[in-house]
Amino acid sequence: MIYVKSEEEIAALRTACAVVRDCLKFVGERIRAGMTTKEVDDMVHGFIKASGAIPSCLGYCGYPAATCVSVNEVVVHGIPGDRVIKEGDIVSVDLCAEKNGFIGDAARTFCIGEVSPERKKLVKVTEECFFKGIEGLKEGTRLYDIGYRVQKHAEENGFSVIRAYTGHGIGREMHEDPSVPNFGRKGTGVRLQAGTVLCIEPMIAEGDFRVEVLSDNWTAVTRDRKSAAHYENTVVVREDGVEILTL
Numbered sequence: 001m002i003y004v005k006s007e008e009e010i011a012a013l014r015t016a017c018a019v020v021r022d023c024l025k026f027v028g029e030r031i032r033a034g035m036t037t038k039e040v041d042d043m044v045h046g047f048i049k050a051s052g053a054i055p056s057c058l059g060y061c062g063y064p065a066a067t068c069v070s071v072n073e074v075v076v077h078g079i080p081g082d083r084v085i086k087e088g089d090i091v092s093v094d095l096c097a098e099k100n101g102f103i104g105d106a107a108r109t110f111c112i113g114e115v116s117p118e119r120k121k122l123v124k125v126t127e128e129c130f131f132k133g134i135e136g137l138k139e140g141t142r143l144y145d146i147g148y149r150v151q152k153h154a155e156e157n158g159f160s161v162i163r164a165y166t167g168h169g170i171g172r173e174m175h176e177d178p179s180v181p182n183f184g185r186k187g188t189g190v191r192l193q194a195g196t197v198l199c200i201e202p203m204i205a206e207g208d209f210r211v212e213v214l215s216d217n218w219t220a221v222t223r224d225r226k227s228a229a230h231y232e233n234t235v236v237v238r239e240d241g242v243e244i245l246t247l
C-alpha cells in the first residue's frame, strides 16, 4: 500500500533529505585514495550525528554500519571495513538519515583520481539514468515508465540494469511501497499520485547484471566482477513534475 504524504510530512522529509544531501557533498569533498571504506563510514556517521539526525542504516535488518560503501565490482550494500580505496576506483556511497521521524535516502558514485574512460562513462550514464527516469514524471505517470526509461538509456550505452535490487517508497520507513524497478514495460504499473515519495536509484553494470551476495550476507558483487555504479535521490511526485529532495 502506497502512503501518499501530506505537506507537513513532506516538510519533515525535506529536513531529513537535506542532511543526506549535505553529507554526500561533505563526503565527495573528502573521499580520496588511501582511505579505508571504514574511514568513509566514520565520516558519514559523524556528520549525521552532528546534524542531529539518526543514521537509519545502522542496525537496519542487522546492517552493521551507517553507510554502504561499494567499490568497483560491489554493486550495493558494501559493508565498510579495511578495504583501501585506490586511485582509479569508483566508490558508491549510499546513506540514510532520519530526522523528525522521517527518512531521507540518496547515493552517489565518486571517481577516485584518474579512472578509466569506461568507468567514467559508467558513472556518468548511471547519473543520467536517474534523470531519464524522472523525465516527464508527474501525477498520473505509470510506475514502470520510470524503469523503462532507465533501462533504455543504460542499454543504449551498452550497459545493463541490475535486476536484484530496486528503488522504493520512503517515509517513516526506509522501504515502503511501491518497489521501483530500474527496468520495465512502458505504460504499465500503477498511476502515481501527487505526494508519493520515491527513492529512484539506478544501479547499472558495465557487464552482466547478475549479482552474488558475499558470505557477510550483505555485500552484493557482480558475478563477472566488472564494475557497477549507483545513483539515487529521494523525490516527491507533484502535479506538474517532481521535487528532488536530496539535490
Ligand code: MF3
Residues within 6 Å of the ligand: 056, 057, 058, 060, 061, 063, 067, 068, 077, 094, 095, 096, 105, 106, 199, 201, 232
Ligand atoms: N540506502 C539503501 C537503499 O537505497 C538501503 C541500505 S540497506 C541498509 O535502499 F541495510 F544499509 F540499510
Ligand code: CO
Residues within 6 Å of the ligand: 105, 106, 167, 168, 199, 201, 232
Ligand atoms: Co534507497
